[in-house]
Amino acid sequence: MTETPTFVTHLECSETGKSYEADTLHGLSETGKPLLVRYDLEALGAAIDKETLAQREPEFWRYREFLPVRKAENIVRLGEVMTPLLPAPNLQAEYGGDEILIKDEGRLPTGSFKARGLALAVSMAKELGIKRMAMPTNGNAGAALAAYCSRAGIETYVFCPDDTPEVNVREIAFQGANTYLANGLINDCGRIVGEGKDAMGWFDTSTLKEPYRIEGKKTMGLELAEQLGWQVPDIILYPTGGGTGLIGMWKAFAELEAIGWIGSKRPRMVAVQASGCAPIVKAFEDGTKHAEPWVDAHTIAAGIRVPAAIGDFLILNAVRESNGFAVAVDDDFIQAAQEDCAKKEGILLCPEGAATLAAYKQELASGRIGKKEQAVLFNCATGLKYPMPPAGDAIDLNQPIDYASLAS
Numbered sequence: 001m002t003e004t005p006t007f008v009t010h011l012e013c014s015e016t017g018k019s020y021e022a023d024t025l026h027g028l029s030e031t032g033k034p035l036l037v038r039y040d041l042e043a044l045g046a047a048i049d050k051e052t053l054a055q056r057e058p059e060f061w062r063y064r065e066f067l068p069v070r071k072a073e074n075i076v077r078l079g080e081v082m083t084p085l086l087p088a089p090n091l092q093a094e095y096g097g098d099e100i101l102i103k104d105e106g107r108l109p110t111g112s113f114k115a116r117g118l119a120l121a122v123s124m125a126k127e128l129g130i131k132r133m134a135m136p137t138n139g140n141a142g143a144a145l146a147a148y149c150s151r152a153g154i155e156t157y158v159f160c161p162d163d164t165p166e167v168n169v170r171e172i173a174f175q176g177a178n179t180y181l182a183n184g185l186i187n188d189c190g191r192i193v194g195e196g197k198d199a200m201g202w203f204d205t206s207t208l209k210e211p212y213r214i215e216g217k218k219t220m221g222l223e224l225a226e227q228l229g230w231q232v233p234d235i236i237l238y239p240t241g242g243g244t245g246l247i248g249m250w251k252a253f254a255e256l257e258a259i260g261w262i263g264s265k266r267p268r269m270v271a272v273q274a275s276g277c278a279p280i281v282k283a284f285e286d287g288t289k290h291a292e293p294w295v296d297a298h299t300i301a302a303g304i305r306v307p308a309a310i311g312d313f314l315i316l317n318a319v320r321e322s323n324g325f326a327v328a329v330d331d332d333f334i335q336a337a338q339e340d341c342a343k344k345e346g347i348l349l350c351p352e353g354a355a356t357l358a359a360y361k362q363e364l365a366s367g368r369i370g371k372k373e374q375a376v377l378f379n380c381a382t383g384l385k386y387p388m389p390p391a392g393d394a395i396d397l398n399q400p401i402d403y404a405s406l407a408s
């Protein structure tokens with residue numbers, strides 16, 4: 001058995017700071033809040049340096065010292081590549097900002113960054129002997145859970161709102177999950193998991209209700225800093241549903257500063273939501289610690305249609321401490337940004353990723369984002385998983401082809 005060097009000391013309630021034992025099963029803390037994994041950062045910093053890291057494979061397991069899996073044999077792999085940071089010169093020229101970088105997470109297994117979180121959650125589930133996992137999902141998380149669990153030999157139960165994009169539902173089922181469609185939203189599906197878990201022997205893998213998805217999402221912050229030469233950008237625009245990625249990156253930056261790899265500069269963290277489901281934006285503007293559940297949530301960006309997030313206060317803290325903000329964009333603006341990026345940069349964003357571009361354009365114009373700020377936008381899934389407008393004019397092979405008529 002190979003031990004990977006790991007520096008986990010304990011888990012900690014994100015609200016009260018109360019300590020919980022590592023290496024045993026945990027869901028939420030006693031006060032019903034997410035648990036955060038804590039490390040012996042001094043020992044971690046002494047065990048790895050940037051030069052050693054630079055020699056490793058270009059995949060996120062290169063950050064294994066920063067991750068909780070103890071035994072290498074428990075790591076469940078599907079090819080967790082480092083994702084590219086793509087410049088967008090044509091959009092920069094058009095919108096007037098100096099530097100836009102798109103972190104294209106659609107290259108990860110199952111086509112979305114949910115693979116980061118679920119690779120960790122499932123590897124830890126394997127390490128802790130979990131046999132059955134359940135989850136509410138708007139699509140991408142369920143697909144990643146199904147894939148990693150099938151790989152690990154763990155049984156899965158996935159509950160989606162009945163208007164989840166069909167390609168996601170089929171992908172989940174095809175990869176081996178017991179898949180159900182409920183006539184409600186993701187929080188209604190979450191209730192099914194919560195109420196059924198004891199009777200069914202499910203481990204609840206809902207966003208932030210287990211401690212390890214956030215550690216997987218943390219790799220986005222580690223990877224981004226490494227790709228920028230151990231610097232952080234000026235501003236990060238993140239499509240925010242449950243907020244795991246935003247919270248995870250914020251944690252990554254704190255850990256990197258603690259070991260002296262980056263300084264005290266932080267990117268301004270911007271939580272982007274859709275106007276039809278913007279609980280975090282409302283709480284940010286109202287100056288409250290928690291967000292009220294959003295009534296009548298709707299948006300084409302399914303991944304951020306999350307009416308209530310259990311980690312709302314963690315998202316809001318990071319946004320406020322970083323001098324960032326939370327902002328909502330309309331669906332038609334999201335669609336326009338998606339088309340702009342596809343036609344002008346050849347990058348097929350998912351609607352959630354397009355929301356960050358729409359927010360960038362909107363807030364560059366309003367002055368909330370400065371022209372000189374180096375901006376990183378997160379495209380969290382491949383655009384191929386989402387419906388596109390119908391296209392393709394017919395050609396009749398029984399008639400002569402009028403080539404001149406084909407020119408656009």
Ligand SMILES: *Cc1c(COP(=O)(O)O)cnc(C)c1O
Nearest residue numbers: 140241242243244245303352380
């Ligand atoms: C899940 C998801 C999000 C939201 O991510 P959180 O970290 O849960 O806020 C954004 N975009 C896509 C494509 C997603 O699948």
